[in-house]
Amino acid sequence: MSVSVVADSAVADSNYNLKWPQLQQFFEQQGNIEDKNIEFKCVLCKPKHKILSTSSTSYSNLRAHIKSTHKSMLDKFNDMVKKRSLNQDKPSTLKQLNLHEFKKQKTKLSQATFDRANMELIISTVSPFSFIEHPAFLKYFEEMKNSIIKKFNDLEYVCVTADCWTAFRRSYMGFTAHWIDPITFERKSNAIACRRIIGKHTYDVLADMIELVLNEYKINTKVTYMVTDNASNFAKAFRLYSTTEDEIETPENDSLVYSTDIFDILSEGEERHFRLPKQLRCASHTFNLLATNDVNKLQIKDGPYKTLSRRAFGNWNALYDSLSFIISHFDEVENICTDIQLPCLSKPQETDFLTEYCKVMKPIAKALDILQGEKYISIGYLLPTLTAVKKSLNQLLLHGNLKYCKPLVEVLISGLKKRFDTNFESSDMKLAATLEPKFKWY
Numbered sequence: 001m002s003v004s005v006v007a008d009s010a011v012a013d014s015n016y017n018l019k020w021p022q023l024q025q026f027f028e029q030q031g032n033i034e035d036k037n038i039e040f041k042c043v044l045c046k047p048k049h050k051i052l053s054t055s056s057t058s059y060s061n062l063r064a065h066i067k068s069t070h071k072s073m074l075d076k077f078n079d080m081v082k083k084r085s086l087n088q089d090k091p092s093t094l095k096q097l098n099l100h101e102f103k104k105q106k107t108k109l110s111q112a113t114f115d116r117a118n119m120e121l122i123i124s125t126v127s128p129f130s131f132i133e134h135p136a137f138l139k140y141f142e143e144m145k146n147s148i149i150k151k152f153n154d155l156e157y158v159c160v161t162a163d164c165w166t167a168f169r170r171s172y173m174g175f176t177a178h179w180i181d182p183i184t185f186e187r188k189s190n191a192i193a194c195r196r197i198i199g200k201h202t203y204d205v206l207a208d209m210i211e212l213v214l215n216e217y218k219i220n221t222k223v224t225y226m227v228t229d230n231a232s233n234f235a236k237a238f239r240l241y242s243t244t245e246d247e248i249e250t251p252e253n254d255s256l257v258y259s260t261d262i263f264d265i266l267s268e269g270e271e272r273h274f275r276l277p278k279q280l281r282c283a284s285h286t287f288n289l290l291a292t293n294d295v296n297k298l299q300i301k302d303g304p305y306k307t308l309s310r311r312a313f314g315n316w317n318a319l320y321d322s323l324s325f326i327i328s329h330f331d332e333v334e335n336i337c338t339d340i341q342l343p344c345l346s347k348p349q350e351t352d353f354l355t356e357y358c359k360v361m362k363p364i365a366k367a368l369d370i371l372q373g374e375k376y377i378s379i380g381y382l383l384p385t386l387t388a389v390k391k392s393l394n395q396l397l398l399h400g401n402l403k404y405c406k407p408l409v410e411v412l413i414s415g416l417k418k419r420f421d422t423n424f425e426s427s428d429m430k431l432a433a434t435l436e437p438k439f440k441w442y
Contacts, residue, residue: 020059022080026073027052027062044070148177148190149217155179158219160192160277161227162210164201164234171197173206175213187378192217203236207274210237214277223277229285238279283382284371286419291364294415298407320365324358327351349404356405363392364412380436383429386420 018029019038027040030051040062042050054061059081066077122131131137152158159178164171175193180186193213197205214220228234326333330351337344367389370381390413396402397409423429433439 019056020081023059023062023077026066026077026080042069044073145192148192151190152177152179152217152219152222154182155219155222157224158222159225159227160214160219160223161282162234163229164197164206164231171201173197173209177217177219201231201233203233203240204274206233207237207241207276210276211274220275220277225280226277227280227282229282230289234279235281237274238276241274241276242278243275280379283420284368287364287368287371290412290415290419291361294411295408298411320358320361323354324362327355327358353404356402357408359400360393360396360402360405360408360412363389376438378432378436379429380432380434381438382423383433384436384439386416386423390416 018024020029024043026044027042030039030041032038036056037053038056040052040054042048042052042065044066050065052061052065063074063077063081067074118132121127122129125131157179161176161178162173164173166172173193173195174191176189177192178187178189181188193216195209195213197209199205210226211220214223226238228238334344367385370385371377393409393413393416397406397413400406400409402409
């Protein structure tokens with residue numbers, strides 16, 4: 001049976017407004033693609049006037065009609081629906097978008113896109129890499145920097161995140177500023193610096209770089225917290241040079257005179273003094289340390305757990321999702337291993353251990369997913385998240401019927417107490433959790 005393409009000329013001229021243009025040889029669209037349900041006229045039923053209605057998100061009714069009435073065309077219909085319409089996933093250039101639609105089309109400039117644009121600029125203009133050192137290029141970035149400084153002048157509080165890393169034997173330190181827009185109350189962020197570090201990442205070198213960047217953007221006195229990882233050089237820098245409110249206050253009795261040995265001062269040599277904001281250690285990085293360093297110490301101490309854990313997994317962060325998937329699809333994984341002639345987890349103790357391990361580590365993984373969020377996460381989430389993790393681990397310890405991973409739960413509870421208890425003593429953390437609209441307090 002031959003089928004010719006039957007389409008009205010008006011419809012043919014407006015293919016951009018069709019829901020599924022690849023189905024024109026089967027159906028003529030009668031309704032608007034923006035309707036919840038769209039009506040179609042069956043071309044194959046002519047001269048009968050057969051009208052079908054289907055959801056704008058599914059053509060199941062159309063397929064059902066082909067299957068029941070034109071069964072010989074079902075295979076061809078299925079082949080056609082697999083073809084993706086060129087106009088389906090992009091808005092028509094002939095249609096003016098409203099504000100809501102335009103907002104959906106906006107895309108965020110990624111670092112990769114920015115890098116490609118710069119590379120294309122250099123290649124297209126046959127420019128050397130020293131182009132970025134040209135005065136005009138530097139002036140462009142200086143204007144961007146001045147506009148950011150101008151924003152900071154109108155702000156009262158700023159939070160800064162900093163990180164230090166090494167790539168291709170060169171060390172760098174990056175800074176990002178975060179603040180609440182005083183008009184829209186939306187959280188804003190800006191990368192403010194990425195500086196090369198010469199030499200070792202010692203605490204005084206990091207302190208010098210931090211103070212330099214904060215003073216450069218005139219926000220040294222506005223930074224509430226500087227968020228860093230748990231590296232010892234960062235910890236020492238803030239321990240020595242962080243200025244707290246107590247240190248700024250005038251002593252009760254400033255008339256006291258203290259004697260100092262002049263030879264001790266001369267022997268110490270010249271020492272630079274920096275003024276740094278308060279440090280806040282990254283909670284996500286701390287959770288990772290809890291799940292790696294603390295757990296690795298357990299592998300050394302506990303005999304049975306050590307034997308099983310070393311055979312079953314390595315770095316938890318890389319394998320947790322994979323292990324969770326394997327546990328939920330044991331039968332399928334076993335069949336796949338058999339087909340490709342690979343050894344599978346045949347011993348019951350191995351599968352039982354993996355099940356217990358994922359059960360224990362699930363609260364840690366969920367906490368990381370929450371705290372690593374970018375859009376809505378705030379410091380007010382930390383204490384409620386920690387409380388939920390502690391509660392889950394305590395329930396597992398008491399009522400989890402664990403055979404292999406009970407030592408793991410004990411280590412995690414101990415690590416949480418050691419690494420996070422100071423947060424429960426912080427008045428800032430308590431206030432942030434109390435004022436966070438996401439949580440209810442009774």
